[in-house]
Amino acid sequence: MxxxxxxxxxxxxxxxxxxxxxxxxxxxxxxxxxxxxxxxxxxxxxxxxxxxxxKNKDAIVHAVALEGFAELAAELRAARLGAADPQAALDAVARTYLDFAARGPVLYQAMLTLDVGLEHAGPDTPQPLLDTFAEIRDAVGPVAGERDPELLAEVLWSAWHGLATLSWGRRLRPGPEQERLAALTGLVTGPVRQPS
Known part of the structure; x- marks a missing residue:
């Protein structure tokens, strides 16, 4: 060497x-x-x-957030590819997303709550963010029907973020997490399915 x-x-x-x-x-x-x-x-x-x-603390948190997005994208990909059918894939991606946020709320905060200069919808969006969104979009696409899968993915991501944040802050009653997730997915993509 x-x-x-x-x-x-x-x-x-x-x-x-x-x-x-x-x-x-x-x-x-x-x-x-x-x-x-x-x-x-x-x-x-x-x-x-x-x-x-x-350069500073924000640069450190920025780097941690990028690592978190890379980890989340990999977990979402595994969940999506491991499912038996398109609806099961979307359900698995939704559960994986919320489980990821619950397991590491401080990492999730760095990724999606703190302002550390990560642009989510611009020309300079880092690849790990693009990969995370692509996994959500790819899970939504097969069940989107005639609707815009990108728009549905944005709506679901926003709603999952809301559920994650409200759950972390103990603003929602504990217990019906899976039912809440199934109801949300059903509202966006079609009829409400009972969680399996």
Whole structure:
């Protein structure tokens, strides 16, 4: 390994450590507790070293959010491709989306609640966001009939986000999560089906 290759590998490892530690700190204490000073102390590097990798805290949260979108897209793809038929695929994608949000509410917050400069519908939309939306659209497409699958995907994504946010904030009564999801999908794509 050349000295340059070693430096690049070490640099990538430091960047990975910064993101992993930021995510762990946020999961434990929330994003407000993650500061560049505290993060530098936790990983035992100086703040200037941290700034060699990320311009500021927003850049760190931005990178964490992109990782989250890549993870979500992969989970949605697996759910969609693992289903037996188009309606089952959409149901699986919906459940997977809400399960992802419930498992990692702080990551979900970085992805879809905090303003970290991620544009979701513009010419500079990062690929992980495009991939996530494509999985939702591809699940909706086969059941859309004559309707615009892209529009239905936007409506469903918006509604799933609302359910995830309201559930996380304990604004909805616990219990009928699957029934709520089936009713929502039915309202958008056709008759209400009972969850399986």
């Amino acid at each position: 050349t000295p340059r290759e070693r430096r690049l590998r070490e640099q990538a490892q430091r960047g990975r450590l910064i993101l992993t530690t930021a995510r762990e700190m946020a999961e434990a204490e929330g994003w407000d507790s993650v500061t560049t000073r505290r993060l530098a102390e936790r990983i035992e590097y100086s703040q200037p070293v941290l700034y060699q990798h990320f």
